[in-house]
Amino acid sequence: MAHEEIVERYSGLARAALAGEAVVDCGADAFARGCFGAAGYDDAAGLPEGALRAGLGCGDPVAAAELRAGETVLDLGSGGGLDVLLSARRVGPTGRVYGLDASAEMLELARRNAAHADATNVEFLQGTIEDIPLPDRSVDAAISNCVVNLSEDKAAVLAEAFRVLRPGGRLGVSDVVTDDDVDPVRRAAAEARIGCVAGALAVGEYRCLLAAAGFTGVDITLTADHGDGVHSAVVRAAKPAIGPGLEIRPMREADAAQVLAIYQAGLDTGQASFETMAPSWEDFSSGKLTHLRYVAADTATGDVVGWVAASPVSARCVYAGVVEHSIYVHPGCQAHGVGRALLTAFITASEDAGIWTIQSGVFPENTASLRLHQALGFRVVGIRERIGCHRGTWRDVMLLERRSPLPGR
Structure with a gap:
């Protein structure tokens, strides 16, 4: 599926959410069994119902990134803003959270949810995760929730995440991955079932792309089994630390x-x-x-x-x-x-x-x-x-x- 088709697909989901409907981006049974959406979080209490209803992720990248007070965070493919709001709560009033999404409708939904949550330390940007509209070394942590698998150029996504992170910065991603030796026919069927329209990376491929971008301390932990060699996973990595300048x-x-x-x-x-x-x-x-x-x-x-x-x-x-x-x-x-x-x-x-x-x-x-x-x-x-x-x-x-x-x- 081309980038424009993916944006239109999620724009349609955003329009449904803006109209008060519950949304899923795969079969309802697969969505429930796979712990997608708000079910993937341990601490989502107090967030707007609209943000929870529009949650389309496959885990909790906010917890994976170990956010701290005062940090600047970027959410790649922020959707309805659920992870942005969770991050804003973690970094507090002295921190800042950017949500990046290609869909104007998703950004409208996210801004509405942020207003309902009285979140003043957030900002939503329109753009692609392959070409992030932020300066080099401008964020302390980059997160993403079930979005990297949607990109047709995953190497560019990870390279851009590395670019905008400060030295010592952290990457925390929830994503869908596959076993390294999974049968391609079974893999494609499972991806279609759970909504990975651009194809998930195999675990080994993910590691190689992270290393090529410059990340170290790579850890990929499988969190849910969707069958046919396809899993949800938490991906952690870091940009090497070094002194100022x-x-x-x-x-x-x-x-x-x-x-x-x-x-x-x-x-x-x-x-x-x-x-x-x-x-x-x-x-x-x-x-x-x-x-x-x-x-x-x-x-x-x-x-x-x-x-x-x-x-x-x-x-x-x-x-x-x-x-x-x-x-x-x-x-x-x-x-x-x-x-x-x-x-x-x-x-x-x-x-x-x-x-x-x-x-x-x-x-x-x-x-x-x-x-x-x-x-x-x-x-x-x-x-x-x-x-x-x-x-x-x-x-x-x-x-x-x-x-x-x-x-x-």
């Missing part, structure tokens, strides 16, 4: 020159590596995993101030969860927490990806690197004495390793 995001090809310049500056110290010259971008990129590579960038200028990336240690499948990492920070930005923030984000992302061991080699003289790694759970597992000649001197290398503490790793 900076942002951690996935490394891009456009970052090549700055990444290699920082690499060369580190090599020039004589304490970073046996290498003396940074490689070409082609050689650099081919030696690294396509995922698990991040930069810290200045939000005002876009300049890269540090990077971290992973390389496989072996092509043998038994070592699929073992990587070696490199981390470099611009000389003018050291001792400002950039390295710690980058390495923290990298560790979280590696665990999202199923990595069970991160290893690296560090010169004993590089005490700053040793302190950083040991502070974040790395341990020295050995010393390779006089393992290589560097600028005419045979040098030792300390082997560092971090084993994931997660069960089963």
